[in-house]
Amino acid sequence: GESVGLHLPTLSVQEGDNSIINCAYSNSASDYFIWYKQESGKGPQFIIDIRSNMDKRQGQRVTVLLNKTVKHLSLQIAATQPGDSAVYFCAENSGGSNYKLTFGKGTLLTVNP
């Protein structure tokens, strides 16, 4: 039969607001997690990563939180800008190698001016 496209969760925010994008990962053995941003027509762009020995890591305007107890990852974007509009993916090294990533389905972030 015809394949059905992934139904992406969407998040719509106002410019200047903070955004929180959530991700449930699949493998409790995963110990390396990454957030990517993908704009239309482009490849995924690395945002920030975190290892399982940490529960929080901050970058420029972004913070990643890791909760291993419930296998949950979140990306917080401060003062969201229109240029942040994109699909955001979380990824994990569920295959045991940091070079073999398993990606989540993605979240579409729309920033309204």
Add this chain to the structure above:
Amino acid sequence: KAGVTQTPRYLIKTRGQQVTLSCSPISGHRSVSWYQQTPGQGLQFLFEYFSETQRNKGNFPGRFSGRQFSNSRSEMNVSTLELGDSALYLCASSFPKDEQFFGPGTRLTVL
């Protein structure tokens, strides 16, 4: 520093044909990973090459193959193309650090 480059950017083939895609990693990077992105399945890992050896492999049929050259450039080949192979093929380079940096992808359409 130049980013990951992929050629060609767009490709149209017919069922049964084969195709070769090329990826040039960031200078100094020795690992190249390939991913397939489709609306139905999302981003899926194909394989990873390091020092001309396939180090990791995803769950794709044997029609999908790859190789890496001594300068770390990589190619992937898909033989006997099927309609379902239509996708965006992405490569990512890394190492020695773990962060994978992606190229813009090759959009393959199989008719």
